[in-house]
Amino acid sequence: MRKYLVIGNPIEHSLSPLIHNFWIKKHNLDATYEKQKLENDNVKDIINDLRDNRISGINVTVPFKNIIISHLDELSDIAKETQSVNTIFKKNNKVIGENTDVFGFSESIRQTNFNPKNKKALILGAGGVSPSIILALKKMNISEIFLSNRTRQKAEILKNSFPFLKLIDWGQTVKFDLIVNATSIGLKNNEEFKTDYTKQGGQLFYDVIYNPLHTNFLKSAKKSGIAAENGKNMFIYQAMKAFKIWHDIEPEINDEVRDLIK
Numbered sequence: 344m345r346k347y348l349v350i351g352n353p354i355e356h357s358l359s360p361l362i363h364n365f366w367i368k369k370h371n372l373d374a375t376y377e378k379q380k381l382e383n384d385n386v387k388d389i390i391n392d393l394r395d396n397r398i399s400g401i402n403v404t405v406p407f408k409n410i411i412i413s414h415l416d417e418l419s420d421i422a423k424e425t426q427s428v429n430t431i432f433k434k435n436n437k438v439i440g441e442n443t444d445v446f447g448f449s450e451s452i453r454q455t456n457f458n459p460k461n462k463k464a465l466i467l468g469a470g471g472v473s474p475s476i477i478l479a480l481k482k483m484n485i486s487e488i489f490l491s492n493r494t495r496q497k498a499e500i501l502k503n504s505f506p507f508l509k510l511i512d513w514g515q516t517v518k519f520d521l522i523v524n525a526t527s528i529g530l531k532n533n534e535e536f537k538t539d540y541t542k543q544g545g546q547l548f549y550d551v552i553y554n555p556l557h558t559n560f561l562k563s564a565k566k567s568g569i570a571a572e573n574g575k576n577m578f579i580y581q582a583m584k585a586f587k588i589w590h591d592i593e594p595e596i597n598d599e600v601r602d603l604i605k
């Protein structure tokens with residue numbers, strides 16, 4: 344039986360096993376998908392498990408998407424550009440890092456009415472998922488990306504990789520068409536931003552968080568009559584692409600799949 348894993352710390356909240364095991368069952372594959380909490384010291388061992396075929400594929404989540412890179416043999420172009428890996432597989436005896444978050448985010452934006460072409464975006468947060476959102480928006484021909492992060496230094500590091508970014512201080516805002524919450528504010532139900540971003544108007548409020556589905560950030564948009572989109576589709580589409588890479592099957596995304604994530 345082939346074994347797949349999602350690694351992270353914390354990992355309890357991950358819904359990846361739910362969706363991958365659903366597709367594994369649907370396609371009658373001889374495989375399992377589990378979550379595993381990892382400490383920094385164990386990253387190398389897990390990659391060796393994949394090298395020695397004890398594991399067939401790994402999904403990577405916070406805080407390992409970047410740290411894992413030094414243990415891999417090769418990166419896809421997108422993983423290289425974002426310095427962020429969420430999917431690992433073996434090909435021709437090499438351990439390869441791929442990033443399917445960029446695809447996940449782009450696909451989820453395509454499902455909305457919002458077309459980023461020639462628009463302005465404000466991204467909140469400079470953590471693990473931010474480079475994927477920046478690259479996805481750039482590829483969708485956005486005209487300007489503003490970035491705001493509590494710890495300014497982390498925003499500056501991102502600007503080294505993406506020089507076109509315009510940094511603004513935490514708590515400040517600008518005129519934007521799209522705003523993306525890429526922070527962890529909202530993961531806990533009562534958390535909210537101190538800044539009211541709805542005053543700027545905007546066309547779409549996007550929250551990378553999918554659990555809970557309705558963060559205060561998105562609720563505030565809806566209250567102001569602005570479109571709001573959570574991270575559920577991003578999550579489903581990044582999983583779909585990882586599944587395709589590992590099993591060479593493109594799983595169908597339908598209501599049954601969407602209903603898994605509530």
Ligand code: ATR
Pocket residue numbers: 405406467468469470471472492493494495497525526527528
């Ligand atoms: P990591 O920083 O380890 O990559 P992450 O979950 O990917 O973790 O990112 C967390 C993001 O949420 C960061 O942008 C973080 O801001 P800092 O860089 O200043 O830490 C942001 N974040 C989390 N809690 C926050 C809070 N209470 N206020 C403002 N930003 C917060």
